[in-house]
Amino acid sequence: MVTIYDVADVAGVSPATVSRVLNGRANVNAAMAEKVRDVAAKLDYRPNAVARNLRRASTNMWAVLISDIENPFFTSLVRGIEDVAQAAKYSVVLCNTDENPDKEAAYISAIRAEQMSGVIISPSGWSDSVRELHESTTPMVVIDRRIAGIEVDTVLVDNVYGAGEATRHLVAQGFRSIACITGPRGIATADERVEGYRQALTDNGMEFRPELLRYADFRRAGGRSAMRDILAGPYPPDAVFAANNVIAVGVLECLSEAGMRVPDDIGMVGFDEIPWAHLVRPGITTIAQPTYELGRTAARLLQSRLAAPHRETSIVTLPTELQVRESSTRVPRVAAEVIPSP
Amino acid sequence: MVTIYDVADVAGVSPATVSRVLNGRANVNAAMAEKVRDVAAKLDYRPNAVARNLRRASTNMWAVLISDIENPFFTSLVRGIEDVAQAAKYSVVLCNTDENPDKEAAYISAIRAEQMSGVIISPSGWSDSVRELHESTTPMVVIDRRIAGIEVDTVLVDNVYGAGEATRHLVAQGFRSIACITGPRGIATADERVEGYRQALTDNGMEFRPELLRYADFRRAGGRSAMRDILAGPYPPDAVFAANNVIAVGVLECLSEAGMRVPDDIGMVGFDEIPWAHLVRPGITTIAQPTYELGRTAARLLQSRLAAPHRETSIVTLPTELQVRESSTRVPRVAAEVIPSP
């Protein structure tokens, strides 16, 4: 391995000078700098980041902890993070926690041990390891999932509002028995979306029926069996709000198996965009999140935190957008025809 | 920061002993070991991986370089890698190269600088940085994309066979003017799939028409415009083979815009499974790859390479599987009815 000492020897300077040249620190005689760079190139010198990290007690890596690498929501978000990171000369390493607190803890431990300079995390919950990470000196930004009562930079969407919008839309379309399938109790996104659903129901003078609500996991199979469960229950729904894109897919699977047509037999709205939502007949109505922007915002928050470790924490909430497609539109077409607009 | 020296002081032993205890090396007096572990826990000692890495000149991280984090093919593959890595006590860091050689080079440079202990890569091409990585001491496994003429552990599927199978299936279904849209020239998967398509055509006595072949990129928009291009061309196709799942989506978008029905107006087969292929009407016929197994296999290859740096390189080819759905099935139903099976 070629070290700065080798370069220094060949270039006839001191290791310190090589270091200075290669890091653009301080002023170095131009000719000397040139020479050093030449020699470094000639010897194919490669800085040893591990040694640099040890000396500097920090790295130039950001860790991004996401709970499901197969969910397009997260992958799009990562793009946003990457673009900011790259511009700021950081490498992004991705860690897939799979919604598994043990995996999450293992990664957090590795991240701290490797002294990564910042973390963007979609936490599986307020676990010990997340708390310790927060209490450590590693700058951290929480994304997608609010952690109640903790002072930490956070980027969110307004889940309550978005879920309410979904529900109100279904009500406006004439659906009267609206089911809701959400994620695990305790995960903020899951709970908040239920809250929005509930509020919208009561605001519209409709009854909230616990029989029409299911806490699944954020997985396909979970959404599917929850839907089956509801269909087998005492109150047949005429519409369903799926609180996450993966759940929405599970719901669709179930409906397809049950031979139910959307939206004729049952209406549906999903939360989170689905990349192929527009390719399907019927197209799937969703509450779209600005995923790329969420990523960019989180990355910028991390960047500013690194620059000013003691600035106040900030919580950014980005807007969702209702994307109306066919899965939720059951307008009384006949009525529309007999009463033409002016 | 708590170091082994602090632990050693409090426990009344030498730093070396602390290191030995914490690493399970050599035999240490049981009582002493107990004491050391107690003190370490009490002081909340956290090993500094950077220092360890420097000393050991290696880390316990594997890097996985994929070209498109938004492609479900890669994300599923990553799962397979992770499961093996975790069992072997390695952390997996994911790097998204976005099919961009510069990003790829930057990540490779970081990986070498950080002395990661192994790399699994789906290379964007035979670039300098990939070559240098291969020539370096960092163990490396190539996945998904063959690098011709290079001795390197590789995990592939049989693209020629799979593409042939797709094409033969379309021929068997009565399609006679089969287009093909593939990825960039020079990317092995793109080229090999064209080769399989071509062979299958000529094997069936059908003419290969360059006008029905397009090299797009592995992106949605690319597939879409390539399809538009073909439709506008002199030979109207009655079927299309999309050499990648993302291209397949682009093709579907184009067909949807053009108001063409699948498979009545045009048949279609994709390469790579599409997570929602079965949810769509018509379901999309695909050449499915064993993505999870590809990941597992690559990870095991890396593991064995780490254990035996000088063993011969091995190239593993996994089988694809034709998943027949509706997008490609245009059987003459009437004929089937008048000639009932015995």
Place this chain on the structure above:
DNA sequence: CTGTTAGCGCATTCAC
């Protein structure tokens, strides 16, 4: 079985 010592490669003092 345990402690002392040295050095991984680098960036940063502190002299000059």
Place this chain on the structure above:
DNA sequence: GTGAATGCGCTAACAG
């Protein structure tokens, strides 16, 4: 503006 010296935290020789 440059060089010599030091130590980041750890592990692996080596010595005892």
